[in-house]
Amino acid sequence: MNWTESDVVVDGVSLHVRRGGNPDGPTVVCAHGFSDDGNCWSRLADRIGDRYEVIAVDARNHGRSDRGAADWEGLAADLAGVVDALALERPTLLGHSLGATTVALVAARRPDLVGRVVLEDPPWRLEQAPLGADELAGVTAWVASLDGRSVDELREMGRRQHPNWPDEEFDSWAPAKLGLGPRSVEHLVPIDWRSVVPAIEAPALLVLGEVELGAIASPEVAHAVSNLHGDVGVVTIEGAGHNIRRERLDAYVDAVAGFLR
Known part of the structure:
Protein backbone atom coordinates (compact mmCIF):
# COMPACT_ATOMS: atom_id res chain seq x y z
CA MET A 1 0.00 0.00 0.00
CA ASN A 2 1.32 3.42 -0.98
CA TRP A 3 0.18 5.62 1.87
CA THR A 4 -0.26 9.38 1.81
CA GLU A 5 0.89 10.54 5.24
CA SER A 6 -0.02 13.62 7.25
CA ASP A 7 -0.53 14.83 10.80
CA VAL A 8 -3.86 15.90 12.26
CA VAL A 9 -3.94 18.04 15.41
CA VAL A 10 -6.79 17.25 17.80
CA ASP A 11 -7.05 19.43 20.92
CA GLY A 12 -3.34 20.16 20.75
CA VAL A 13 -2.32 16.54 20.15
CA SER A 14 -0.62 15.70 16.84
CA LEU A 15 -1.79 12.35 15.45
CA HIS A 16 -0.12 10.70 12.49
CA VAL A 17 -2.47 9.52 9.75
CA ARG A 18 -1.89 7.25 6.75
CA ARG A 19 -4.38 7.28 3.90
CA GLY A 20 -4.59 5.03 0.86
CA VAL A 28 -12.53 2.24 6.69
CA VAL A 29 -10.66 3.85 9.61
CA CYS A 30 -8.25 1.44 11.32
CA ALA A 31 -7.10 1.62 14.95
CA HIS A 32 -4.14 -0.60 15.80
CA GLY A 33 -3.32 -2.59 18.91
CA PHE A 34 -0.79 -1.97 21.67
CA SER A 35 2.80 -1.56 20.41
CA ASP A 36 1.76 -1.38 16.74
CA ASP A 37 1.22 1.65 14.52
CA GLY A 38 -0.90 2.51 11.51
CA ASN A 39 1.51 0.93 9.04
CA CYS A 40 0.70 -2.44 10.59
CA TRP A 41 -2.55 -2.40 8.59
CA SER A 42 -0.65 -2.50 5.28
CA ARG A 43 -1.39 -6.12 4.36
CA LEU A 44 -5.10 -5.65 5.01
CA ALA A 45 -5.08 -2.38 3.07
CA ASP A 46 -3.41 -4.11 0.13
CA ARG A 47 -6.25 -6.63 0.09
CA ILE A 48 -9.21 -4.24 0.34
CA GLY A 49 -7.77 -1.02 -1.06
CA ASP A 50 -9.24 -1.57 -4.50
CA ARG A 51 -12.74 -1.27 -3.01
CA TYR A 52 -12.27 0.88 0.09
CA GLU A 53 -10.41 3.95 1.18
CA VAL A 54 -8.28 2.92 4.15
CA ILE A 55 -7.18 5.38 6.85
CA ALA A 56 -4.83 4.20 9.58
CA VAL A 57 -4.15 6.33 12.65
CA ASP A 58 -1.18 6.10 15.02
CA ALA A 59 -2.58 6.15 18.55
CA ARG A 60 -1.13 8.52 21.09
CA ASN A 61 2.18 7.16 22.47
CA HIS A 62 2.60 5.03 19.35
CA GLY A 63 4.28 5.55 15.99
CA ARG A 64 4.67 9.17 14.95
CA SER A 65 1.89 10.56 17.13
CA ASP A 66 2.48 12.70 20.20
CA ARG A 67 3.39 11.28 23.60
CA GLY A 68 1.57 12.06 26.82
CA ALA A 69 -0.97 10.87 29.34
CA ALA A 70 -4.13 9.40 27.82
CA ASP A 71 -6.87 7.34 29.36
CA TRP A 72 -9.43 5.42 27.30
CA GLU A 73 -11.64 8.45 26.90
CA GLY A 74 -8.65 10.42 25.65
CA LEU A 75 -7.76 7.80 23.05
CA ALA A 76 -11.38 7.74 21.86
CA ALA A 77 -11.45 11.54 21.66
CA ASP A 78 -8.26 11.44 19.58
CA LEU A 79 -9.77 9.03 17.06
CA ALA A 80 -13.10 10.86 16.93
CA GLY A 81 -11.20 14.09 16.39
CA VAL A 82 -9.42 12.63 13.36
CA VAL A 83 -12.77 11.57 11.86
CA ASP A 84 -14.11 15.07 12.47
CA ALA A 85 -11.01 16.83 11.12
CA LEU A 86 -11.00 14.78 7.91
CA ALA A 87 -14.75 15.38 7.46
CA LEU A 88 -15.40 11.66 6.96
CA GLU A 89 -19.01 10.64 6.42
CA ARG A 90 -19.90 7.86 8.84
CA PRO A 91 -16.96 5.58 8.07
CA THR A 92 -16.52 2.03 9.26
CA LEU A 93 -14.25 1.96 12.33
CA LEU A 94 -12.10 -1.17 12.56
CA GLY A 95 -9.96 -1.79 15.63
CA HIS A 96 -7.67 -4.52 16.95
CA SER A 97 -7.15 -5.12 20.69
CA LEU A 98 -6.45 -1.69 22.23
CA GLY A 99 -7.81 -0.21 19.02
CA ALA A 100 -10.98 -2.28 19.31
CA THR A 101 -11.74 -0.78 22.69
CA THR A 102 -10.99 2.69 21.32
CA VAL A 103 -13.34 2.11 18.39
CA ALA A 104 -16.09 0.82 20.68
CA LEU A 105 -15.81 3.94 22.83
CA VAL A 106 -15.98 6.25 19.81
CA ALA A 107 -19.09 4.44 18.60
CA ALA A 108 -20.66 4.73 22.05
CA ARG A 109 -19.74 8.36 22.70
CA ARG A 110 -20.18 9.73 19.15
CA PRO A 111 -22.76 7.56 17.35
CA ASP A 112 -23.21 10.35 14.80
CA LEU A 113 -19.71 9.69 13.44
CA VAL A 114 -19.89 5.96 12.85
CA GLY A 115 -21.41 3.84 10.10
CA ARG A 116 -20.23 0.38 11.14
CA VAL A 117 -17.88 -1.13 13.72
CA VAL A 118 -15.47 -4.07 13.45
CA LEU A 119 -13.81 -5.31 16.64
CA GLU A 120 -10.86 -7.69 16.23
CA ASP A 121 -10.31 -9.57 19.51
CA PRO A 122 -11.00 -6.72 21.94
CA PRO A 123 -9.16 -7.27 25.25
CA TRP A 124 -12.38 -7.97 27.11
CA ARG A 125 -12.83 -10.65 29.74
CA LEU A 126 -15.82 -11.61 31.85
CA GLU A 127 -13.82 -10.59 34.92
CA GLN A 128 -11.81 -7.47 34.08
CA ALA A 129 -9.13 -7.56 36.78
CA PRO A 130 -6.53 -4.78 36.69
CA LEU A 131 -2.98 -5.69 35.71
CA GLY A 132 -1.02 -7.00 38.67
CA ALA A 133 2.15 -5.22 39.72
CA VAL A 143 8.95 -1.67 26.33
CA ALA A 144 12.21 -0.41 27.84
CA SER A 145 14.10 -3.37 26.33
CA LEU A 146 13.23 -2.17 22.83
CA ASP A 147 15.38 0.95 23.18
CA GLY A 148 18.55 0.83 21.14
CA ARG A 149 17.58 -2.19 19.09
CA SER A 150 17.85 -2.12 15.33
CA VAL A 151 14.96 -2.93 13.04
CA ASP A 152 16.75 -6.12 11.99
CA GLU A 153 17.12 -7.19 15.61
CA LEU A 154 13.45 -6.50 16.25
CA ARG A 155 12.46 -8.37 13.10
CA GLU A 156 14.34 -11.45 14.34
CA MET A 157 12.75 -11.10 17.77
CA GLY A 158 9.35 -10.98 16.12
CA ARG A 159 10.05 -14.10 14.11
CA ARG A 160 10.96 -15.98 17.28
CA GLN A 161 7.86 -14.76 19.10
CA HIS A 162 5.47 -15.34 16.20
CA PRO A 163 6.84 -18.15 14.02
CA ASN A 164 3.46 -18.68 12.33
CA TRP A 165 3.20 -15.15 10.91
CA PRO A 166 3.98 -14.40 7.26
CA ASP A 167 7.44 -12.89 7.03
CA GLU A 168 6.18 -9.65 5.46
CA GLU A 169 4.31 -8.82 8.67
CA PHE A 170 7.59 -8.02 10.36
CA ASP A 171 8.32 -5.27 7.82
CA SER A 172 5.77 -3.16 9.71
CA TRP A 173 5.73 -4.89 13.12
CA ALA A 174 9.44 -4.31 13.82
CA PRO A 175 9.65 -0.57 12.99
CA ALA A 176 6.49 0.02 15.02
CA LYS A 177 8.33 -1.07 18.16
CA LEU A 178 10.76 1.80 17.70
CA GLY A 179 7.82 4.22 17.87
CA LEU A 180 6.46 2.91 21.16
CA GLY A 181 6.45 5.54 23.90
CA PRO A 182 7.09 4.58 27.54
CA ARG A 183 3.70 5.97 28.60
CA SER A 184 1.93 3.52 26.29
CA VAL A 185 1.64 1.08 29.19
CA GLU A 186 -0.78 3.52 30.82
CA HIS A 187 -3.34 2.43 28.22
CA LEU A 188 -3.35 -1.14 29.49
CA VAL A 189 -6.14 -0.57 31.98
CA PRO A 190 -9.22 -2.82 31.78
CA ILE A 191 -12.41 -1.09 30.75
CA ASP A 192 -15.99 -1.72 31.84
CA TRP A 193 -17.02 -2.85 28.36
CA ARG A 194 -20.48 -3.91 29.62
CA SER A 195 -21.31 -0.23 30.10
CA VAL A 196 -19.95 0.72 26.66
CA VAL A 197 -21.50 -1.88 24.35
CA PRO A 198 -25.19 -0.96 24.95
CA ALA A 199 -24.49 2.62 23.82
CA ILE A 200 -23.20 1.49 20.42
CA GLU A 201 -25.88 2.15 17.82
CA ALA A 202 -23.98 1.13 14.68
CA PRO A 203 -24.07 -2.43 13.34
CA ALA A 204 -21.05 -4.30 14.69
CA LEU A 205 -18.93 -7.32 13.85
CA LEU A 206 -16.94 -9.10 16.54
CA VAL A 207 -14.06 -11.11 15.07
CA LEU A 208 -12.68 -13.71 17.46
CA GLY A 209 -9.71 -16.06 17.49
CA GLU A 210 -9.26 -19.17 19.59
CA VAL A 211 -8.52 -18.60 23.27
CA GLU A 212 -6.37 -21.74 23.27
CA LEU A 213 -4.12 -20.02 20.71
CA GLY A 214 -3.84 -16.73 22.61
CA ALA A 215 -7.04 -14.85 21.79
CA ILE A 216 -8.45 -12.75 24.64
CA ALA A 217 -12.19 -12.43 24.03
CA SER A 218 -13.88 -15.75 24.73
CA PRO A 219 -17.12 -17.21 23.33
CA GLU A 220 -18.70 -16.29 26.67
CA VAL A 221 -17.70 -12.64 26.15
CA ALA A 222 -19.15 -12.80 22.64
CA HIS A 223 -22.42 -14.12 24.06
CA ALA A 224 -22.52 -11.26 26.58
CA VAL A 225 -21.80 -8.69 23.85
CA SER A 226 -24.62 -10.15 21.75
CA GLY A 239 -6.41 -21.35 13.70
CA ALA A 240 -5.90 -17.75 14.85
CA GLY A 241 -5.00 -16.33 18.22
CA HIS A 242 -4.97 -12.67 19.23
CA ASN A 243 -3.52 -11.31 15.97
CA ILE A 244 -6.26 -12.69 13.77
CA ARG A 245 -5.59 -10.82 10.53
CA ARG A 246 -1.88 -11.57 10.74
CA GLU A 247 -2.39 -15.29 11.20
CA ARG A 248 -5.43 -15.93 8.96
CA LEU A 249 -5.69 -12.97 6.60
CA ASP A 250 -7.82 -14.69 3.95
CA ALA A 251 -10.51 -15.73 6.42
CA TYR A 252 -10.33 -12.33 8.10
CA VAL A 253 -10.82 -10.45 4.83
CA ASP A 254 -13.74 -12.71 3.91
CA ALA A 255 -15.45 -12.00 7.24
CA VAL A 256 -14.87 -8.24 7.19
CA ALA A 257 -15.69 -7.77 3.50
CA GLY A 258 -18.90 -9.75 3.91
CA PHE A 259 -19.93 -7.55 6.80
CA LEU A 260 -19.09 -4.34 4.95
CA ARG A 261 -21.12 -5.41 1.94
Missing part, protein backbone atom coordinates in the same frame (compact mmCIF):
# COMPACT_ATOMS: atom_id res chain seq x y z
CA GLY A 21 -6.77 2.77 -1.25
CA ASN A 22 -9.73 3.79 -3.37
CA PRO A 23 -10.65 7.43 -2.60
CA ASP A 24 -14.04 6.92 -4.22
CA GLY A 25 -14.92 3.88 -2.12
CA PRO A 26 -16.41 3.67 1.38
CA THR A 27 -13.95 4.64 4.11
CA ASP A 134 4.35 -8.01 38.37
CA GLU A 135 2.52 -8.11 35.03
CA LEU A 136 2.67 -4.34 34.63
CA ALA A 137 6.36 -4.35 35.52
CA GLY A 138 6.95 -7.03 32.92
CA VAL A 139 5.28 -5.01 30.16
CA THR A 140 7.15 -1.87 31.23
CA ALA A 141 10.45 -3.76 31.14
CA TRP A 142 9.62 -5.16 27.69
CA ASN A 227 -27.01 -9.76 24.67
CA LEU A 228 -25.96 -6.13 25.15
CA HIS A 229 -26.06 -5.08 21.48
CA GLY A 230 -29.00 -5.83 19.25
CA ASP A 231 -27.10 -5.78 15.96
CA VAL A 232 -23.78 -7.60 16.32
CA GLY A 233 -22.41 -10.46 14.28
CA VAL A 234 -19.81 -12.83 15.67
CA VAL A 235 -17.24 -14.66 13.55
CA THR A 236 -14.62 -17.02 15.01
CA ILE A 237 -11.56 -17.58 12.83
CA GLU A 238 -10.16 -21.04 13.44
